[in-house]
Amino acid sequence: MLNFVKGAIIGIALVIPGLSGSIFAVVVGLYDRLLNAVNHFRDDPKKNMRFLTPIALGAVIGILLSTKAVLVVTTRWPLPSYGFFIGLVLGIGPFIYRKLTTKKFSWWYLLLVVFGFVAIYGLAKLGGTDPENLIAIKRLTSVSDxxxxxxxxxxxxSLMAIPGISGSVMLMVIDQYGTVYNAVGQLGDAARAAASGNWPAFQTAMGSVALLLPFMIGAAAGLIAVAKLMAYLLAHFEAQVYYAVCGIVLAAVVILIEAGIAPYWPATGHLGAIAMVVISLVIGVLATIFLDKPDADGKK
Incomplete structure (x- = not known):
C-alpha cells in the first residue's frame, strides 16, 4: 500500500510542469530500487513485478486524478498552487545536500551546477510553459502521428529518468504536453460516456486516448535505455550527478516562478500575495521533507 501511495505522488509530480517524478522517486526511497528492478527484471521477474506493479498503478492513478485538477487549481489559484509546487522542489534541498557531501568538494563541480541549470532552463525556453499549451495532435490518424x-x-x-528533470517540461520542449495530457484527460471522458451509453462521445474520446499507446511504447523503450546509464553514473559518480541535479532544481524553481508567480503577481496588495505564496511554499517544503524518510525496512 505504501508503494502505491508513493507511486501516486510520483504520478502527480509527473503532471506538474517543473516538478520531477524521478527526484520524488529518489526522495521517497524508490529510485535506486526502481533502477535495479528495471535493469535486472529477468533475474527475478515475479519479485520485480510485485515491486513495480503497485508503484505503476499508483503513478497511473496519480496522473489520472491530477491531470485536470492541476489545470483547475493553477488556473483559479495560481499563486498558492505554484507557491506549493516551488516548496515541493525546495524541500528536496536537504536530501541533495546529503548526496553532495558524499564526496570532497571540488570547484569544478560548480560547472556541473551551471550546466544543469542552463541545459534545463534553455530546453524549457524552447517550448511553451502554459499548462494549456497547444494540443498538437488531437487524434491518432496516421503512422506519422x-x-x-x-x-x-x-x-x-528517457530524460525524466534523470533525477531532477521534469518530464512535463520535456514534453513542452517538443510541444506535446497538451497532446499527452489531453489524451490522459480523455480517459475519464471515455469512461463517463461508456457508463451513460453515449457511444459517439466514447468513440470521440477514445480517438484521443489511442495516442497514449505509441507514447507508452516509446516511454518504455526510453526508460529501459536510460536505466542502465543512470545506474552506472550513480554507482560511480553520485556526487557529481547531484551537483548537476542541483542546477536542474534551481532551473525548475525559476521555471515555476516564471510560469505561475510572475504573470499573476498583483499590482497592489503585495503583502497578501507574499503571505499566500510563503505559506503555501512552507507547506510544500514540509511535505517533501516529510516524504524524505526511510522505509520501514530502513531503505532510502
Whole structure:
C-alpha cells in the first residue's frame, strides 16, 4: 500500500510542469530500487513485478486524478498552487545536500551546477510553459502521428529518468504536453460516456486516448535505455550527478516562478500575495521533507 501511495505522488509530480517524478522517486526511497528492478527484471521477474506493479498503478492513478485538477487549481489559484509546487522542489534541498557531501568538494563541480541549470532552463525556453499549451495532435490518424507520439515518449521519459528533470517540461520542449495530457484527460471522458451509453462521445474520446499507446511504447523503450546509464553514473559518480541535479532544481524553481508567480503577481496588495505564496511554499517544503524518510525496512 505504501508503494502505491508513493507511486501516486510520483504520478502527480509527473503532471506538474517543473516538478520531477524521478527526484520524488529518489526522495521517497524508490529510485535506486526502481533502477535495479528495471535493469535486472529477468533475474527475478515475479519479485520485480510485485515491486513495480503497485508503484505503476499508483503513478497511473496519480496522473489520472491530477491531470485536470492541476489545470483547475493553477488556473483559479495560481499563486498558492505554484507557491506549493516551488516548496515541493525546495524541500528536496536537504536530501541533495546529503548526496553532495558524499564526496570532497571540488570547484569544478560548480560547472556541473551551471550546466544543469542552463541545459534545463534553455530546453524549457524552447517550448511553451502554459499548462494549456497547444494540443498538437488531437487524434491518432496516421503512422506519422504514432511516430511523433513514440518519439515524445522516448524523449520525455528517457530524460525524466534523470533525477531532477521534469518530464512535463520535456514534453513542452517538443510541444506535446497538451497532446499527452489531453489524451490522459480523455480517459475519464471515455469512461463517463461508456457508463451513460453515449457511444459517439466514447468513440470521440477514445480517438484521443489511442495516442497514449505509441507514447507508452516509446516511454518504455526510453526508460529501459536510460536505466542502465543512470545506474552506472550513480554507482560511480553520485556526487557529481547531484551537483548537476542541483542546477536542474534551481532551473525548475525559476521555471515555476516564471510560469505561475510572475504573470499573476498583483499590482497592489503585495503583502497578501507574499503571505499566500510563503505559506503555501512552507507547506510544500514540509511535505517533501516529510516524504524524505526511510522505509520501514530502513531503505532510502
Amino acid at each position: 504514432a511516430g511523433v507520439m513514440a518519439f515524445a515518449g522516448v524523449f520525455a521519459v
